[in-house]
Amino acid sequence: MIEKFLAKSTGLTLVEHTQHVVTAAENLIQKIYFEENERTFWLDKIVRCAILHDIGKIHELFQENLRENKPKNAIRHEIMSLWLIEQFLELPQDECFAIATHHKGVIADGHGRLDTIILADGMPDLISQFYDFEILKQFMDDWKIAFKLKTQSLNLETTTSKLSKISTQLLNQRFQLRIEPDAKKRFHLAKTRGLLIASDHIGSARLENEIPHWKRLEIQMFQPKNDKTGKVYPFRAFQKKLQTVKNDVILYAPTGSGKTEAALAWYFANQEENGRLFYLLPYTASINAMVKRMQIIFGEEVVTALHSKTLEFFFEQLENEDDNHFENAQKARTLKSFSKELFFPVKVATPHQILKNALMGKGWEISLFDYQKACFIVDEFHTYDALMTGLMLATIKWLKDNFEAKIFFMSATIPKFLCDLIIDKIYDGNTNIFIQPNPKEPSDKVVLGQKRHQLICCKDKSITDEIDLIKAYLNNGKSVLIIVNNVKTCQNLYEEINFTKDVKLLHSGFNKRDRIVIEKLITDKYNKPQLLIATQAVEVSLDIDYDVAFIENAPIDALIQRFGRVNRAGKQESTAPVYIFENIIGNTKFFYDEEVLKLTFENLLKLNKQDLSESDLVDVCNQVYKNGYNETQKNEFEKGFNNSMINNFKNEMIAGHWRPWIEDVIEGQSLKIDVLCQNLLDEYEKLKEKGDFIRANQLLVSVYRYETKEMYIKSKEARAKYQVIVASDLIYSSRLGYLKRIDNVDDRIF
Numbered sequence: 101m102i103e104k105f106l107a108k109s110t111g112l113t114l115v116e117h118t119q120h121v122v123t124a125a126e127n128l129i130q131k132i133y134f135e136e137n138e139r140t141f142w143l144d145k146i147v148r149c150a151i152l153h154d155i156g157k158i159h160e161l162f163q164e165n166l167r168e169n170k171p172k173n174a175i176r177h178e179i180m181s182l183w184l185i186e187q188f189l190e191l192p193q194d195e196c197f198a199i200a201t202h203h204k205g206v207i208a209d210g211h212g213r214l215d216t217i218i219l220a221d222g223m224p225d226l227i228s229q230f231y232d233f234e235i236l237k238q239f240m241d242d243w244k245i246a247f248k249l250k251t252q253s254l255n256l257e258t259t260t261s262k263l264s265k266i267s268t269q270l271l272n273q274r275f276q277l278r279i280e281p282d283a284k285k286r287f288h289l290a291k292t293r294g295l296l297i298a299s300d301h302i303g304s305a306r307l308e309n310e311i312p313h314w315k316r317l318e319i320q321m322f323q324p325k326n327d328k329t330g331k332v333y334p335f336r337a338f339q340k341k342l343q344t345v346k347n348d349v350i351l352y353a354p355t356g357s358g359k360t361e362a363a364l365a366w367y368f369a370n371q372e373e374n375g376r377l378f379y380l381l382p383y384t385a386s387i388n389a390m391v392k393r394m395q396i397i398f399g400e401e402v403v404t405a406l407h408s409k410t411l412e413f414f415f416e417q418l419e420n421e422d423d424n425h426f427e428n429a430q431k432a433r434t435l436k437s438f439s440k441e442l443f444f445p446v447k448v449a450t451p452h453q454i455l456k457n458a459l460m461g462k463g464w465e466i467s468l469f470d471y472q473k474a475c476f477i478v479d480e481f482h483t484y485d486a487l488m489t490g491l492m493l494a495t496i497k498w499l500k501d502n503f504e505a506k507i508f509f510m511s512a513t514i515p516k517f518l519c520d521l522i523i524d525k526i527y528d529g530n531t532n533i534f535i536q537p538n539p540k541e542p543s544d545k546v547v548l549g550q551k552r553h554q555l556i557c558c559k560d561k562s563i564t565d566e567i568d569l570i571k572a573y574l575n576n577g578k579s580v581l582i583i584v585n586n587v588k589t590c591q592n593l594y595e596e597i598n599f600t601k602d603v604k605l606l607h608s609g610f611n612k613r614d615r616i617v618i619e620k621l622i623t624d625k626y627n628k629p630q631l632l633i634a635t636q637a638v639e640v641s642l643d644i645d646y647d648v649a650f651i652e653n654a655p656i657d658a659l660i661q662r663f664g665r666v667n668r669a670g671k672q673e674s675t676a677p678v679y680i681f682e683n684i685i686g687n688t689k690f691f692y693d694e695e696v697l698k699l700t701f702e703n704l705l706k707l708n709k710q711d712l713s714e715s716d717l718v719d720v721c722n723q724v725y726k727n728g729y730n731e732t733q734k735n736e737f738e739k740g741f742n743n744s745m746i747n748n749f750k751n752e753m754i755a756g757h758w759r760p761w762i763e764d765v766i767e768g769q770s771l772k773i774d775v776l777c778q779n780l781l782d783e784y785e786k787l788k789e790k791g792d793f794i795r796a797n798q799l800l801v802s803v804y805r806y807e808t809k810e811m812y813i814k815s816k817e818a819r820a821k822y823q824v825i826v827a828s829d830l831i832y833s834s835r836l837g838y839l840k841r842i843d844n845v846d847d848r849i850f
Contacts, residue, residue: 124308149202152189201271208757276755286750298442312443352512358547367475376447387407442466454499480661517729553663554677559682563650588686597633604618607635607637613798625645649665656724776825778830779831
């Protein structure tokens with residue numbers, strides 16, 4: 101009897117699909133972190149859930165939908181599964197809850213939720229169209245036998261047309277807290293739901309036998325070595341020390357000193373079998389580069405990226421291996437989906453991906469096992485604004501309090517006040533967690549005392565005053581890096597310098613397609629462009645190295661990162677000239693604090709024409725930020741750090757419910773949106789017609805909302821046709837990025 105029912109319109113039977121999900125559950129439980137006594141408990145529980153999660157699909161109306169391949173009958177099969185269980189089986193409430201919510205959340209405002217009508221008013225009608233009692237009873241008996249389900253049957257002589265009161269209350273946001281005030285029990289409901297969802301997704305994707313194995317990190321896997329010759333180098337003293345430190349750490353180490361190897365040395369000491377590793381970075385470009393580095397160490401199948409542009413990253417990786425666009429797009433979507441789930445042991449991500457789970461964003465339940473005994477490397481944490489820093493530290497506390505996670509902060513730029521803030525807020529004043537290279541150790545002293553840059557402060561000048569000097573360096577064969585503070589300046593300098601050889605721009609005004617190409621070019625150690633004109637997009641973790649730099653004034657912590665892109669390895673015969681310009685072209689009020697800019701240049705001016713060590717720059721950083729956050733920033737930090745959802749997570753959380761978490765992070769701030777420049781509309785339409793949706797979306801550019809007020813097509817017809825905002829007064833150039841449309845635009849910009 102049970103063999104005739106379908107699970108999918110493809111013809112996959114319910115028995116086949118159930119077995120896939122059962123196998124996924126069994127394999128998943130073996131590959132995520134558990135205490136040994138917990139593993140057996142959860143294995144039994146999730147296998148039961150997997151066996152029963154889709155039995156409601158036997159409803160005749162649902163089968164009719166599958167046979168005709170169109171949902172003409174509104175029916176929630178998971179609610180029918182719950183009803184069948186309540187009529188015929190004894191099953192723990194958490195398992196019933198997980199089964200009922202494995203597709204949709206509990207009743208609440210918003211999309212993707214269960215419907216009150218289906219749970220209450222519509223039940224009698226649906227039940228009346230079900231098979232009769234004897235057929236249902238026979239099905240349940242056969243199902244139990246087929247899957248060896250060791251669950252007590254109920255000896256009822258008839259069925260009811262309602263769900264139990266406790267189920268209907270647990271499945272409603274308004275009542276769950278009342279019916280289950282015990283936070284531990286609601287936390288348990290959420291964990292059960294998360295595991296079943298993960299198992300169902302893996303089984304449905306037919307990846308149940310491809311869940312990556314956790315891989316123990318061994319020292320030889322991250323030992324420093326020469327990429328060309330394979331020669332192995334000894335660890336620096338501070339890196340070696342971290343191989344034995346089994347607690348949280350804040351590491352300060354200069355750019356080029358081997359921070360990544362240091363972080364892996366710490367992970368080597370703290371790894372737990374099947375425990376996850378999260379490597380957190382602020383920008384997608386640096387994440388993509390780090391994923392590739394981690395894949396070399398751990399293996400491609402173990403490591404994933406997790407950020408807002410993950411789909412494009414995976415697609416490009418697959419395209420490099422095979423030119424089957426359609427198949428690559430499908431694989432990329434699958435990899436994107438599983439990057440968020442209990443699948444990959446190593447994840448390189450933005451902190452926002454962790455924050456959204458602490459704020460109970462959609463899908464947060466799956467993270468409850470991902471984070472257990474996990475190790476988190478938080479790189480370049482100084483780059484975040486006060487609000488984000490507060491939210492991030494609140495999230496770190498959440499990870500430590502709820503999951504026994506271990507944390508490794510590291511940066512080449514840690515203002516003392518920020519280090520003190522972390523130690524005070526997270527570690528109760530315990531300064532022992534702070535580690536830095538030891539000047540008494542010869543291998544550490546090299547990186548601390550190394551002078552890689554000669555500072556040249558250009559008071560009352562802007563970069564345009566030194567165009568001739570830039571051209572002279574280029575004509576002498578030097579590689580030149582120019583970093584400015586806004587996109588328009590970047591584009592104008594490109595035209596003003598008019599360098600006819602190898603030149604590239606890098607800024608936020610490029611679309612995704614060109615950004616991928618540019619980042620590949622500028623990180624090519626042997627064929628990088630001789631001239632790179634960029635914004636702050638080059639600051640963090642892009643491994644580039646230039647001979648000389650011309651940089652607009654910026655906050656000192658940003659400048660330190662920019663310095664690190666010049667004479668990066670310290671291998672030039674002499675120090676590399678770095679020109680800092682006091683006058684900034686264009687408006688910076690949306691990006692930088694004017695007082696910080698003033699203090700930065702004043703303190704750098706004291707070091708004018710000197711060769712600089714990393715400690716010189718850190719001293720300047722501490723002078724600029726000696727008073728820490730200003731009053732506004734303090735308020736923003738406290739707002740983030742004291743976020744009520746994060747700090748009262750267990751008491752406020754509702755299993756199966758989620759919140760619009762992004763409003764907590766960026767409330768009141770200008771958001772960027774993706775638009776299509778009008779001159780790319782024909783190409784966009786052609787790609788869409790071919791079904792190449794990923795490449796079509798790579799043509800979009802991100803702009804601030806205020807830039808779109810008078811430039812996009814507002815008609816519903818146009819929006820429906822293009823399914824994108826078309827920027828009618830923006831044009832796009834692969835060399836320059838997006839620009840404002842003007843009459844008689846010179847053809848040379850294309």
